[in-house]
Amino acid sequence: MFKILDKKELCPKIFQFRISAPKLVSKALPGQFVILRHNEHGERVPMSIGGLDKENGILTIVIQEVGKTSAAMNRMKAGDYFQDVVGPLGLATHLENFGRCIVIGGGVGIPPILPIAQGLKSAGNRVEAIIGARSEDLLIFRDELTSACDKLHIATDDGSCGTHGFVTTVLDKLMQDGTPINFIISIGPVPMMKAVANATREQELNVWCSLNPIMVDGPGMCGACRVTVGGKTKFACVDGPDFKAHEVDFDEMTSRLKMYNADEKIAYDKFLHDAEGCAFQKSASETTSKSDA
Ligand SMILES: Cc1cc2nc3c(=O)[nH]c(=O)nc-3n(C[C@H](O)[C@H](O)[C@H](O)COP(=O)(O)OP(=O)(O)OC[C@H]3O[C@@H](n4cnc5c(N)ncnc54)[C@H](O)[C@@H]3O)c2cc1C
Ligand code: FES
Structure with missing residues (x-):
């Protein structure tokens, strides 16, 4: 379990999370990513590393709400726990003195x-x-x-x-x-x-x-x-x-990237309906597209 130390709204539907993950942070390098699940039934979603505080073991990620799982994650609060944060994954960006x-x-x-x-x-x-x-x-x-x-x-x-x-x-x-x-x-x-x-x-x-x-x-x-x-x-x-x-x-x-759009939209609408039971939220999913990301 990985504790959310703090959460900040950067702009509508985009939140920054600082998460305690000392072991992961000690090994992670710029350009790598992590895969998170918000609870034990949650979908695995990849997120880029947006900051590494090596001294305090803190990982920064920024999540944009585009569908069911990112919406659920962006409703988590400081003090809540992500079920898993797996990583660091992928190859680090090649860094040298280029000029x-x-x-x-x-x-x-x-x-x-x-x-x-x-x-x-x-x-x-x-x-x-x-x-x-x-x-x-x-x-x-x-x-x-x-x-x-x-x-x-x-x-x-x-x-x-x-x-x-x-x-x-x-x-x-x-x-x-x-x-x-x-x-x-x-x-x-x-x-x-x-x-x-x-x-x-x-x-x-x-x-x-x-x-x-x-x-x-x-x-x-x-x-x-x-x-x-x-x-x-x-x-x-x-x-x-x-x-x-x-x-x-x-x-x-x-x-x-568009392969599962229809199913993803159904899952997002159902999530918004179940979570907030509010008809106007449905139109929110219609106006949110990954092209904003
Ligand atoms: C290596 C990597 C790093 C990423 N880093 C970040 C990050 O730092 N912050 C962030 O907010 N998102 C990031 N993403 C995208 C993020 O993983 C997806 O937005 C998320 O999985 C969507 O899950 P969902 O259930 O909320 O939406 P879904 O229901 O799965 O999808 C909703 C909409 O988003 C589109 N979508 C789904 N997955 C992706 C994707 N991987 N890329 C582009 N569009 C997608 C779908 O086509 C659909 O239109 C990253 C993806 C990868 C592969
Ligand atoms: S995510 Fe399965 S092969 Fe890359």
Whole structure:
């Protein structure tokens, strides 16, 4: 059992949890993930590591409510216990002294770029972060990334903060400022990671992305997280989650992510109905899509 030390609402439907997990935290590295169950009957869900307090054994994760299990988790409180937190899973992000590095995050892909930025900084790099959201109120981890990076760039779809546009609008400008970029990693919604790959393809930059396909077991046995990278089948839970972005088949991944949409929507509606017995909650699930993540 893993105790929730504190919980904070970062923006609507997105909560940060700090969980006591000393053994896991002592071994975990930037870029890895964990699989949690909120109770003994709960579904196993993967979540990225958004912070590692090695001194106090505290794991930070950030959960966006998109369906039944993330909704149940986001209703847990400080003092409650997760049934299991398994990890660290996956391969850590390869960190070395590259030179100039750009870490790019969108939605709940923003928290996991923080430990990566900190690791790149410790390795002696110049680290710039680009974070993007629909509007200013949905930007998360701004203070943390300002402290960890040499520069934080912000892009919002509606222009309410930073550059009016997408993370690739900022990236395009950085690619033209005359200083070579030696390493890029993007974490977030699949369309964002695909756009970053496309924007950097011609320049043949060293670009990575962290993939979030549907996962079931985590140690590579069920095949649920199959992705195609460089024409070969890979399992994101053991071969990734980081892959060379220019080699990923993002279209296949997008269609595999939608495989269970109808069943997932039924389960989410039933959860909201049972938990809150409130008719208007049904429409909440209709407006919540993973494209926000
Ligand atoms: C390595 C990895 C790291 C992740 N890190 C985070 C994180 O830090 N924070 C966070 O909030 N979520 C993260 N996710 C996604 C998270 O695991 C799913 O959102 C969660 O499992 C959904 O469970 P659910 O029962 O609430 O929703 P479901 O009912 O399973 O799904 C609801 C909706 O979300 C979509 N969806 C389901 N799973 C995924 C997925 N893996 N990726 C994209 N869309 C999905 C479905 O297509 C559906 O539209 C990560 C996934 C992976 C594989
Ligand atoms: S989650 Fe089962 S093989 Fe990766």
